[in-house]
Amino acid sequence: MSNTKHTITDSEYTVMKILWSSDSKMTVADVVRELRESEWSASTVSTFLQRLLKKGVIACEKKGKTNFYYPILRQSDYDMDETQSFLSKLYNGSVKNLVAALYENKKLSKEDVSDLKKMFELE
Numbered sequence: 001m002s003n004t005k006h007t008i009t010d011s012e013y014t015v016m017k018i019l020w021s022s023d024s025k026m027t028v029a030d031v032v033r034e035l036r037e038s039e040w041s042a043s044t045v046s047t048f049l050q051r052l053l054k055k056g057v058i059a060c061e062k063k064g065k066t067n068f069y070y071p072i073l074r075q076s077d078y079d080m081d082e083t084q085s086f087l088s089k090l091y092n093g094s095v096k097n098l099v100a101a102l103y104e105n106k107k108l109s110k111e112d113v114s115d116l117k118k119m120f121e122l123e
Contacts, residue, residue: 007055008078014038015048016057020075025061025068 008016018034019026026034028046035045049069052058057073084093091097099116102108108116 008052008057012048012052012055015045015052016071016073016075016078019058019069019071022070025070027066027068031069 014035015031018031022030022034028042028049031045031049032040032042049058049060049067053060053069057071057078058069059072061068061070087093087095087098091101099108103113
């Protein structure tokens, strides 16, 4: 499944987040309802769900004429794959280089640095 991670668009990711947050399988109408602030139609949501099905990151269970969608790809797996890709692309796979860049650009607070130190002391 790790090869599919790069093919999830931002819009598809929006749909995935809704599926991941649900405790049950969802219909197109359920997803549309969760997208309260979006202007996406049921047709648009259905298109994104079909694309995600083809990519193998969600599955569909048909009950009568209604399709119920649910994620196959776990959010934690997707997040880890995306993090690895980001590190590889921008920092040669080095967490140290990422932290150094954040530190040099004053993007880490003293509290962040303290928390990081505590994390590394646990090892």
